Amino acid sequence: MTKDGDDVTSSGGHGGKPALHPVYSVTNIFNKVRMLDGVKITCSAWVKLFTLHAKGYKVSHHIDGTRPPTAADPKYAEWCEIDAHVLQWIYGSISEDLLLRVLETNSTAYEAWTRIKNHFLNNKGARAAALEHEFTNMMLSKCSSLDEYCQKLKDIGNQLTDVGSAVDDQR
Structure with missing residues (x-):
């Protein structure tokens, strides 16, 4: 294989057959x-x-x-x-x-x-606004445990990062 992923023929014992990609x-x-x-x-x-x-x-x-x-x-x-x-x-x-x-x-x-x-x-602004709202209004009382609450905040934070609105560590 070349560095670009192009197949090259193998030599040792394969009879010149192309190498399997x-x-x-x-x-x-x-x-x-x-x-x-x-x-x-x-x-x-x-x-x-x-x-x-x-x-x-x-x-x-x-x-x-x-x-x-x-x-x-x-x-x-x-x-x-x-x-x-x-x-x-x-x-x-x-x-x-x-x-x-x-x-x-x-x-x-x-x-x-x-x-x-x-x-x-494509819809970064609208998506960021909706996620910000969801992040801000997340309540521990709506989750079964502190772990679930933290995981939901982390998931929303990751989604906010995807749309260019990262949540800082303090939040």
């Missing part, structure tokens, strides 16, 4: 990336996990905006096949609600990646 070794995306629901797993956490996964399996170029090969390129068919796997990872690691919002026919992994990120970033 690491993308084909993933059997269950949930062992690698948690389900993006926007509440428990925030967009920024999911992006970090997914990006790490993509880098490890040499497919980062499918989500970072790198242009695909042209249709005339001999590697185009292989690129399309690998992109379909990455797209399946993306669609398989988001909530059903989000999937229905971003699912499109004939999409590339990068296009789906961009739609998901835009979904969380």
